[in-house]
Amino acid sequence: MTRGAPVLTGAQMRDAEQAVFDAGVAPFALMERAGAAAAEVIWRAGGLRDTLVLCGPGNNGGDGFVIARWLRDRGVPVRVAAMADSRTDSARRARAAWDGPVEDMASAAPATQLIDALFGIGLTRGLEDGVAARLCALGAGASRLYAVDVPSGVDADSGAMLSPVPHFDICIALGALKPAHLLQPAAAVMGRLVLAEIGIETSDRVQRLAPPRLEAPVANAHKYTRGLVGVVGGAMAGAAALASVAAARSGAGMVRLLGAGEGVTLASVVQVGTEDATDVARALSDARYRAVLVGPGLGRDDAARARMEAAIGAGHPLVLDADALTLIGQDHIPAGAIVTPHEGEFVALFGALPGSKIDRARDAAARSGAVVVYKGADTVVAGPDGRVAIAGPASSWLSTAGTGDVLAGLAAGRLAVTGDAFRAACEAVWLHGDAARRAGVAFVADDLLAALTAAIAARL
Structure with a gap:
């Protein structure tokens, strides 16, 4: 880094x-x-x-x-x-x-x-x-x-x-x-x-979060050596789709969307029909997964909880976002996972911790053993080892639906590429902010996806 x-x-x-x-x-x-x-x-x-x-x-x-x-x-x-x-x-x-x-x-x-x-x-x-x-x-x-x-x-x-x-x-x-x-x-x-x-x-x-140094795939790379990502979807097809495409554009080699029969058509993502938790567990039994994202579009009912637990039980490196943060408790976050709460999710998950946002993020990371991406206009990334990176001010146009799903997909993709949760979280936050800068004004989440190619190219 x-x-x-x-x-x-x-x-x-x-x-x-x-x-x-x-x-x-x-x-x-x-x-x-x-x-x-x-x-x-x-x-x-x-x-x-x-x-x-x-x-x-x-x-x-x-x-x-x-x-x-x-x-x-x-x-x-x-x-x-x-x-x-x-x-x-x-x-x-x-x-x-x-x-x-x-x-x-x-x-x-x-x-x-x-x-x-x-x-x-x-x-x-x-x-x-x-x-x-x-x-x-x-x-x-x-x-x-x-x-x-x-x-x-x-x-x-x-x-x-x-x-x-x-x-x-x-x-x-x-x-x-x-x-x-x-x-x-x-x-x-x-x-x-x-x-x-x-x-x-x-x-x-x-x-302060620094621009990352990224690397192009090696000459003999293929889709599995570059990193296989799984995205566990659920009730809201659009959120999981956004996250999946972000993961696909992040530098990972292949993304599988484990959906529940929503029928989403994504040319860059392999869709795997998974109707229940048993199907999720079976799909994730492939040892080639380098990262699994759970949360965007998952839902919050018992079926969603079962799908989340099946994903966690598969034992792959994890990114937990959105609905997964509501369903899981602080004491059940797997060590080494990346969690991406906004302010409300952070308080619900970790409580009203004292101190500055830096203090709160570092405390939450130490308690949970996870890398915490404490989102907002001043996003703070904290590792359980005490390291902290603070992002510079980001575009206020990011305050629109779906941009968090893009960030979660980026984090999963970079985790699959690097194998380092703290580094992956930092790279994802920086690329997300730079893509927003390149997208200009009045953009929507889909525009961030289009801007990611240039953001990544600038750091190679």
């Missing part, structure tokens, strides 16, 4: 910074490094546009003073406005090094560019009403907005909005991404994310 950008919580970031200090780097030297890295991004994006830097009382404000000094030295017309006196040693040193006027934020005039360096990753409550209103007003008066690390008014660990926040064109993450850069609703107020390296060591246990 390709390695994505690291994601650290506030506490993890402070620990990483402390390790730098313990190695002999002074806190103010790290602040200088961070401010210069952020200023370089702003300089490249904004050039000589007139700029207002808003500085808070802590180290984020200190970064702002460094940024202002750096930009001024390169000829940028810079003004600085502060909301309060600097309160940390490094921030006071940065303010003293500025040696220019410092305006009162409450009365500062807007500028073409606005840099928010009010508060960083430590914010746990909303801004005071007057400060939040002033930030939004100055943001409305600017044509380009930058946030230093995270926008002020955002909980860096959960992505919660603690107070009103304007939309930022560029958010400059210092040292590592933070959960709020990728989790909703905070991610919706950030445009382009730029990771500014500042020389700290980061963990790779939680990452």
Whole structure:
């Protein structure tokens, strides 16, 4: 798998910074490094546009003073406005090094560019009403907005909005991404994310989902060596059909739809009539299956439950989606399976777990032993070994019927190809999002199927 950008919580970031200090780097030297890295991004994006830097009382404000000094030295017309006196040693040193006027934020005039360096990753409550209103007003008066690390008014660990926040064109993450850069609703107020390296060591246990590296079939491949996928259908023929075609387009060599006599015609999928659980068990006795998907269109009655149990009993690698997540309990999920719940299904299956979406996904994966694809506008993939990958914001046009079936089929197909549940889930989520991007606007689930070829081709 390709390695994505690291994601650290506030506490993890402070620990990483402390390790730098313990190695002999002074806190103010790290602040200088961070401010210069952020200023370089702003300089490249904004050039000589007139700029207002808003500085808070802590180290984020200190970064702002460094940024202002750096930009001024390169000829940028810079003004600085502060909301309060600097309160940390490094921030006071940065303010003293500025040696220019410092305006009162409450009365500062807007500028073409606005840099928010009010508060960083430590914010746990909303801004005071007057400060939040002033930030939004100055943001409305600017044509380009930058946030230093995270926008002020955002909980860096959960992505919660603690107070009103304007939309930022560029958010400059210092040292590592933070959960709020990728989790909703905070991610919706950030445009382009730029990771500014500042020389700290980061963990790779939680990452932003990276584009996968895929491989074409080997020269002597055939349909069974490429991966045989089974899709256990049921009452709703269309959902199983969508999932089956997605699996067929995923790179797998062959897909068998184990239907219940629906009469679906699919040129790319072999249909196998299975009227009851005994037929499903018989069909899945073939040892060549590399993955079996259960859930899309399955139904929720006793017959559906029996078909699901027969599929699980066959012992093949599993993807459980949709109705299967309603029928199965947390304690009955086979270890190593991929499960793909949306918010409602997640709560019904695992309960109202505490913490951020990352925390909840990782907890659910550890409890169940499954790879959890916690779907939504901020999809999180968590493995039982503690690895987490967070997808960037996806197209809001995915909020239409059938797109989840396509994702489930993709996951089953990639599982058949790779044999690695976590990798397969990550590849499926990325390809699903990229296909949505290529499909444009007002698409339907069938359009995603057509876009998958180009999405896969781009990663070979």
